[in-house]
Amino acid sequence: MPINDPTTATPSEIDEELNRLDIEHAKANDTLSRLTTRAQRLVNDGMAEYATELRPQIEQARQAIAECEATERPLEAEFERRGGWTRAWLVLNTGGHVHRTTACRTCFPSTRFAWLTQFSGHDETEIVEQAGKAACTECYPSAPVDVRNRPSRIKTPEQLAREAEKAEGAKAKAAKAITAPDGTPLRTKQYGQIETEFTARRSYIEALSYARLLTKRNVAFHRNTIAEYHEDARLILAALAAKHSRTVDDLRAELAPKVEAKWNREHSNWG
Ligand SMILES: [Zn+2]
Structure with a gap:
């Protein structure tokens, strides 16, 4: 990361940037020597006019080297100013x-x-x-x-960056995941095992809206199925509440308009 004020940067930050610049510098050096060798060969072989075509690229490599050196200079100076520091x-x-x-x-x-x-x-x-x-x-x-x-x-x-990336990925996955309040998998009757919060919310909305449809059509006939949907909704709500340290009433109120919208959009038309 570019350093605006070396005097406030940590030794690690300065060295990290110097390391990056070293790599860039070496790359530009390689490019420059490759291009100048090629240009020289063309001149030697009597094709000087093609060698001139390489000039803009050569100039670009020189520029990159100069920029690396200019950026490195204040960082090296800061190392000297502080009397150096340990490096490994x-x-x-x-x-x-x-x-x-x-x-x-x-x-x-x-x-x-x-x-x-x-x-x-x-x-x-x-x-x-x-x-x-x-x-x-x-x-x-x-x-x-x-x-x-x-x-x-x-x-x-x-290696440290890769590990941090992995940990970040695991954290993101955990943020999306959902379990029963006791940490065991969230198992439902109608939706099977629910892995993500996204699916949990969608299933909750669907369960209540669909149970309403079954109730409307034939509550006596569908009694057991309706009970299962209600039980699933209860389990999901408890899981969401535990995950976010909120009350089930709070979450029920939050999701109620969505259940209503689902009903109006879809299930009410089927009854
Ligand atoms: Zn040694």
């Missing part, structure tokens, strides 16, 4: 270690890292605590032995 990187391979710097001498120029921006500015003991046996002994020489023997609980920002 995870090596991206199976059993990869956590390092306090990508310049760690146990790593190579080709080593691929995930920047653990969630730990930026955090206490190193906390990072080591989370990293357990994944903590680099070179970077964190003072990590206690018992901590070093623990399995790593480190996650990359991508």
Whole structure:
């Protein structure tokens, strides 16, 4: 997320943005070198006129690089201004270690890292605590032995984002779901097991309106069915009330106009 005022941003926010810009920067660099190589080849092969056609794209890549650098500058300056802060990187391979710097001498120029921006500015003991046996002994020489023997609980920002997304999805699903007041599935006679609040409300409206139709047609003949619809409506209302911590009277009053509308629109014409 773009940062308007670095002085009020947290180290994690600044590093997250720097990480994003680093990736963008690297991409633009790749594009630029690919394009300039291609242009040079065309010039060498006597097709300079085609090389000129690549100029706008080359210019665009240069512009993107310049923009990344301009956006990075105040963020780097803020890091310096605060006298720096802790940072942590995870090596991206199976059993990869956590390092306090990508310049760690146990790593190579080709080593691929995930920047653990969630730990930026955090206490190193906390990072080591989370990293357990994944903590680099070179970077964190003072990590206690018992901590070093623990399995790593480190996650990359991508993993954390995915987990948050999943949790968000589960929350949204729970918000739509409905159960009986005691948490067991909401089972009805006429509508089977009802999973969602949407279906619960629709079924309630339908049950009362249809029961009214049956009553109008032949109350004696349909006595048992009518009772079942009324019982279903009662169960659904109790479930809705429990879910929203409202009274059944309150919900009945809320749904009454909808039952009436259903009756007028549909069932009253059938009788
Ligand atoms: Zn290290």
